[in-house]
Amino acid sequence: MTAYIVRLEERITYKEIPGIVKRVFLPEHLDVLSRGRITVIRILPEIEKFLIRTRKECYTQFYQRSIQRWKYNLPPGPFCWPLIGSYEVIQAKFLHEIFVKYAKKYGPVFTVSLGPYQMVVLNDINSVTEALVKSKADFANRPSIHSVHMFTEESKDIAFANYTPTWKLHRKIAGKALRQYLAGNRLEDVLHASMKKCLPLMDKENGAFNPEKYIDLMVFNILTAVCFGESVELDDPEFIKFMKLSKEANEMVGKGFVEDMFPIMYKIWTTNKYRTVAKTMNELISIIKRKFEEHEETFNIVIRKHLRQTVFDIFSAGIDTSRVTLGFAVRYMAGLPEIQSKVQEEIDRVVGKDRLPTVKDRENLSYTEATLHEVMRLGTAVPVGLPHSTICDTRVGGYDVPKDTMVMINHWALHHDPRYWKEEEKFDPTRYLDENGKLGMKPESWLPFSAGRRVCLGETVAKPELHLIFATIMQRFKITLPEGTNPKVELGGSGGITIPAPYKIIVKERNII
Numbered sequence: 001m002t003a004y005i006v007r008l009e010e011r012i013t014y015k016e017i018p019g020i021v022k023r024v025f026l027p028e029h030l031d032v033l034s035r036g037r038i039t040v041i042r043i044l045p046e047i048e049k050f051l052i053r054t055r056k057e058c059y060t061q062f063y064q065r066s067i068q069r070w071k072y073n074l075p076p077g078p079f080c081w082p083l084i085g086s087y088e089v090i091q092a093k094f095l096h097e098i099f100v101k102y103a104k105k106y107g108p109v110f111t112v113s114l115g116p117y118q119m120v121v122l123n124d125i126n127s128v129t130e131a132l133v134k135s136k137a138d139f140a141n142r143p144s145i146h147s148v149h150m151f152t153e154e155s156k157d158i159a160f161a162n163y164t165p166t167w168k169l170h171r172k173i174a175g176k177a178l179r180q181y182l183a184g185n186r187l188e189d190v191l192h193a194s195m196k197k198c199l200p201l202m203d204k205e206n207g208a209f210n211p212e213k214y215i216d217l218m219v220f221n222i223l224t225a226v227c228f229g230e231s232v233e234l235d236d237p238e239f240i241k242f243m244k245l246s247k248e249a250n251e252m253v254g255k256g257f258v259e260d261m262f263p264i265m266y267k268i269w270t271t272n273k274y275r276t277v278a279k280t281m282n283e284l285i286s287i288i289k290r291k292f293e294e295h296e297e298t299f300n301i302v303i304r305k306h307l308r309q310t311v312f313d314i315f316s317a318g319i320d321t322s323r324v325t326l327g328f329a330v331r332y333m334a335g336l337p338e339i340q341s342k343v344q345e346e347i348d349r350v351v352g353k354d355r356l357p358t359v360k361d362r363e364n365l366s367y368t369e370a371t372l373h374e375v376m377r378l379g380t381a382v383p384v385g386l387p388h389s390t391i392c393d394t395r396v397g398g399y400d401v402p403k404d405t406m407v408m409i410n411h412w413a414l415h416h417d418p419r420y421w422k423e424e425e426k427f428d429p430t431r432y433l434d435e436n437g438k439l440g441m442k443p444e445s446w447l448p449f450s451a452g453r454r455v456c457l458g459e460t461v462a463k464p465e466l467h468l469i470f471a472t473i474m475q476r477f478k479i480t481l482p483e484g485t486n487p488k489v490e491l492g493g494s495g496g497i498t499i500p501a502p503y504k505i506i507v508k509e510r511n512i513i
């Protein structure tokens with residue numbers, strides 16, 4: 001089975017080969033031959049092998065799935081092609097949306113495939129609690145995905161490594177380090193220093209602007225302080241480069257790589273998308289590596305790669321989620337003047353106008369905290385969380401889930417489940433308050449940080465960090481939308497992280513501090 005592309009022209013060079021062919025094949029995989037006026041681009045034998053193997057893989061997967069369906073009582077789900085999976089899932093801009101559609105048809109626990117990955121998706125709090133909490137560690141592994149393995153230096157990180165004794169120790173040490181960091185006033189000091197630099201710059205903006213770069217800096221400075229005890233300025237070239245690369249990588253990673261559907265491609269050829277992301281990830285890791293080497297003497301406890309990846313985890317998992325949540329917070333407040341005023345009234349009453357909010361104020365700023373909870377619900381930053389994988393044959397929602405099945409948690413579905421949220425699309429901070437206006441029990445179906453063995457490691461940092469930044473911005477500025485802007489918040493981004501669609505705000509100083 002030899003694949004040929006024939007052109008009725010003179011002999012051509014690699015440069016002249018049509019873009020579509022080059023996007024898929026590297027020069028070394030193409031044999032350009034000339035036969036008089038006919039140029040033949042012959043794909044080399046490795047590719048032929050790949051095509052044959054793909055066909056075999058298709059049959060194997062078809063039989064394996066048939067046997068699984070016969071052996072186990074798997075959750076129902078839509079029709080999925082072998083190797084390709086559900087075409088609708090591949091096409092979907094947001095996975096959480098198509099998952100909600102399937103949940104309506106097949107129930108809160110369903111099976112769907114994306115490429116070769118057959119996954120079980122959990123869409124309500126009962127199934128999520130059963131899997132993540134009641135089933136102990138059954139769902140605590142991570143699926144083995146080749147690209148993730150490469151980008152995490154062979155799974156030396158926390159977020160994507162399997163649930164092993166080494167991982168448990170790694171997570172314990174990192175968790176302890178974060179808790180120790182938070183024990184003093186350091187978070188507050190770093191944040192206040194960073195806010196004092198950012199707020200006057202925001203104030204100087206003329207007219208409508210996008211506050212993204214200021215939010216990025218506030219969040220970045222907290223994490224550089226946690227990891228390296230230092231902070232940077234808005235024009236720091238490394239900060240600018242890191243944020244640019246990180247956003248590019250997020251945007252491109254989207255729903256993953258075709259190479260992960262056909263891992264043999266890694267041996268034969270890789271797509272442009274994969275090569276570009278690999279380059280971006282290498283650049284990101286080298287920034288961390290350089291910073292890490294500068295501070296190496298302070299990090300001599302565990303293996304180097306583990307530490308480097310821990311720092312990378314903190315930056316990648318911590319920055320995007322926090323900056324996106326704060327972006328949503330600012331965008332929601334700009335479109336909801338009444339709620340903004342209530343937040344400001346509370347801050348003025350509890351903190352006053354002569355000092356910046358502190359971590360201690362948080363317990364007395366219930367409405368402000370409830371507003372952030374509502375931002376995290378409606379603008380769920382990580383709508384389908386991180387993929388889990390089963391350690392053993394197990395069960396959820398009355399169905400079997402075989403060992404090594406990928407399991408996704410649809411946090412978005414939990415946060416919009418009409419059985420738990422009255423008028424689920426309405427922004428209403430009072431959902432979280434008791435009759436005395438104090439923060440009550442956490443609503444059952446509110447789970448932005450997930451739960452169980454793989455619960456977000458940074459929850460203890462994220463909560464006070466988001467609170468301090470949000471309260472400080474609200475204390476200082478009245479935020480509005482430029483005239484004519486629709487107050488409704490639209491979703492942007494793709495793949496794993498949702499962001500508010502591009503927006504601009506106008507800030508007006510509230511004449512305090």
Ligand code: HEM
Nearest residue numbers: 158159314317318321322325386449450454456457458462
């Ligand atoms: C608004 C802020 C944040 C949100 C909404 C959030 C959400 C999440 C979610 C949904 C997961 C997946 C949990 C699972 O697998 O079930 C996760 C994992 C994780 N997060 Fe966060 N996160 C936030 C901030 C942070 C911060 C600030 C850090 C670091 C300081 C961080 C570090 C991590 C790590 C290391 C993991 C992997 C945990 C593991 O696999 O055991 N996150 N986060």
